[in-house]
Amino acid sequence: MTTAVQRLRTLPEAAYETGEFVMMEGLSRTAARNIFFGGSLFFFVIFVALTAHSHWYIVTQSTDHAGLNDSVKHGKAVWEEHSCINCHTLLGEGAYFAPELGNVWIRYGGLESPEGARAGIKTWMQIQPTGVPGRRQMPNFNLTDAELDALVDFFEWMSRINTQGWPPNVAG
Amino acid sequence: MKYQTQRVAYPFFVMAMVLFAAQVIFGVMAGLVYVIPEFLSEAMPFHIMRMSHTNLLIVWLLIGFFGATYYLLPEETENEIHSPTLAYIQLGIFVFAGAAALIGYQFGIHEGRHYLEQPVWVKVLLTISFLMFLYNASFTVLKGRKTAISLVLLLGLWLAAIFWLFAFYTPANMSLDKMYWWYIVHIWVEGVWELIMASLLGFLLIKMTGVDREVIEKWLYVIVGLALFTGLLGTGHHYYWIGTPGYWQPIGGFFSALEVLPFFAMVVFAFYMFWRGQRNHPNRAAILWTLGCAVMAFFGAGVWGFMHTLSFINYYTHGTQITAAHGHLAFFGAYVMLNLAIISYAMPHLRGQQPYNQVLNMWSFWIMTSAMAFMTFALTFAGVVQTHLQRVMGMNFMEVQEHLHLFYVFRLGSGIVVAIGVILFLYAIFGPSRSQASASAAHAPASP
Ligand code: HEM
Numbered sequence A: 001m002t003t004a005v006q007r008l009r010t011l012p013e014a015a016y017e018t019g020e021f022v023m024m025e026g027l028s029r030t031a032a033r034n035i036f037f038g039g040s041l042f043f044f045v046i047f048v049a050l051t052a053h054s055h056w057y058i059v060t061q062s063t064d065h066a067g068l069n070d071s072v073k074h075g076k077a078v079w080e081e082h083s084c085i086n087c088h089t090l091l092g093e094g095a096y097f098a099p100e101l102g103n104v105w106i107r108y109g110g111l112e113s114p115e116g117a118r119a120g121i122k123t124w125m126q127i128q129p130t131g132v133p134g135r136r137q138m139p140n141f142n143l144t145d146a147e148l149d150a151l152v153d154f155f156e157w158m159s160r161i162n163t164q165g166w167p168p169n170v171a172g
Numbered sequence B: 001m002k003y004q005t006q007r008v009a010y011p012f013f014v015m016a017m018v019l020f021a022a023q024v025i026f027g028v029m030a031g032l033v034y035v036i037p038e039f040l041s042e043a044m045p046f047h048i049m050r051m052s053h054t055n056l057l058i059v060w061l062l063i064g065f066f067g068a069t070y071y072l073l074p075e076e077t078e079n080e081i082h083s084p085t086l087a088y089i090q091l092g093i094f095v096f097a098g099a100a101a102l103i104g105y106q107f108g109i110h111e112g113r114h115y116l117e118q119p120v121w122v123k124v125l126l127t128i129s130f131l132m133f134l135y136n137a138s139f140t141v142l143k144g145r146k147t148a149i150s151l152v153l154l155l156g157l158w159l160a161a162i163f164w165l166f167a168f169y170t171p172a173n174m175s176l177d178k179m180y181w182w183y184i185v186h187i188w189v190e191g192v193w194e195l196i197m198a199s200l201l202g203f204l205l206i207k208m209t210g211v212d213r214e215v216i217e218k219w220l221y222v223i224v225g226l227a228l229f230t231g232l233l234g235t236g237h238h239y240y241w242i243g244t245p246g247y248w249q250p251i252g253g254f255f256s257a258l259e260v261l262p263f264f265a266m267v268v269f270a271f272y273m274f275w276r277g278q279r280n281h282p283n284r285a286a287i288l289w290t291l292g293c294a295v296m297a298f299f300g301a302g303v304w305g306f307m308h309t310l311s312f313i314n315y316y317t318h319g320t321q322i323t324a325a326h327g328h329l330a331f332f333g334a335y336v337m338l339n340l341a342i343i344s345y346a347m348p349h350l351r352g353q354q355p356y357n358q359v360l361n362m363w364s365f366w367i368m369t370s371a372m373a374f375m376t377f378a379l380t381f382a383g384v385v386q387t388h389l390q391r392v393m394g395m396n397f398m399e400v401q402e403h404l405h406l407f408y409v410f411r412l413g414s415g416i417v418v419a420i421g422v423i424l425f426l427y428a429i430f431g432p433s434r435s436q437a438s439a440s441a442a443h444a445p446a447s448p
């Protein structure tokens, strides 16, 4: 049984360039390959350059990189240890099961009353699960007071990132 | 099966399908929580179900790609796999690592970034296994004939492994963390995995249409060129609101809008080759999955991706059920269907039979695909309502969710139908072969 593959190897190369192919006649396989490699490299270099600039922009402009103290870092670690992202979103990324938390500090009134917001968020964490029938449940992660404070510091830090005006409103 | 070592693919396909079944079970369970929130809320909270669901997906897709590579390389390179033993060891490590992660999740042992929850030692094992695979595949290619299909496939797999290394980098600054997280997630599915997709589709089309390699491979380069030219800078559509500069809004919007092109080109490619070629290949199920993959990837990734990719639209839809709708259909259309196409094509060869259980397989195609489409519609409608209530009207998240209940019921229903489709598929592939295509209908040589 001769397959197309075998025929390819028995026919002269020129047979494929004789206009038998309706589409992309002018383009040879080698040319297509070279365009692919050259173009990809070109766009890759631009991409890396722009993300390098974005990296610089993040650490100098859009986030409080200097204010990334141990408590904020600890808060991020707590956030990750319990994989909060698999229910919530953070700056719109994550799961879509529970509310956005990038602006939870703002939603709890952190701008007007930092102490009130801190107490509010900590209490919320502690009274879970609500057990309200028919309502989505959040587990109680049994966080220590230090962990809770760190988490709140992390939320406060997140809320100050320059997100180009997202989210559209406080609902997140 | 022309080469003995193509057999290596078989356990890969079996493991992939076992994990696929598990993935869908976790998916249905998570869908059930949306409808009945109390379901397992203590024993297995939602976040555990979700990470199990997404991790199983990624692990089995990769195992499927590995298997597909081992199946295809002997035919492409015209020699045997470099080391079948290494392949089996590599599979063992990968499955062990994936299973360990999955079991650990049930006990709350995980890391904290979505899709990358595997503990570090699991990530290391996955990396080692991936490198063993790359070594094995690369040496197979080096020893034999080098076709564009195998080169593009290998390039895609190598790049996937390289970008995966960013999984080990977790900066303390959350904006940086997010920016590099997308180096894996976006660059994979909208970049280097498209190389894998296009080359596997190319292989299937050469085998099943008999169209000349020269044409197929030229198309292949054009498609993967389009994929990387648009997909790299298209990463910018994730850099709108995470602390990255404002210039990503025009750049990300422009290039990601063009990401539709490679997916569109794959549809044209698949149908054009099918139309040009012989239409008498006996494995009609595999052809259906191949063409269906191109079409559903175009809708899921291309159309549903485009829908929310421009910054002024994404501003409102970002992180809503619209994203969920798109994520489901894109992964299903592009990468799940791709694997099911390869498996449908390869299994008769691996079992030494003529294509079997075609009708059942095609039923599973229609059931799974239409249920996924229905799920996507349900989530899209949910997302539109959510966007309006929450992002435009400013209604509180939990209150909005109550208004979406009906859509979540539809989503659960379609998820159950998908699961039925999966059972049918598994039975068609692994069950006894009740009906075989007659050998006389076998692929006739292409007429000049
Ligand atoms: C097969 C290819 C694709 C797959 C598998 C895929 C999958 C996904 C997934 C899973 C997410 C959610 C990520 C998260 O967890 O935050 C996502 C987000 C997104 N995708 Fe895709 N995608 C594909 C192609 C595309 C294309 C071609 C476009 C654009 C034309 C696109 C546009 C987007 C956008 C804009 C988001 C962010 C949504 C948001 O703001 O919440 N995708 N994609």
Ligand SMILES: [Fe+2]
Residues within 6 Å of the ligand: B186, B190, B234, B235, B237, B238
């Ligand atoms: Fe993307």
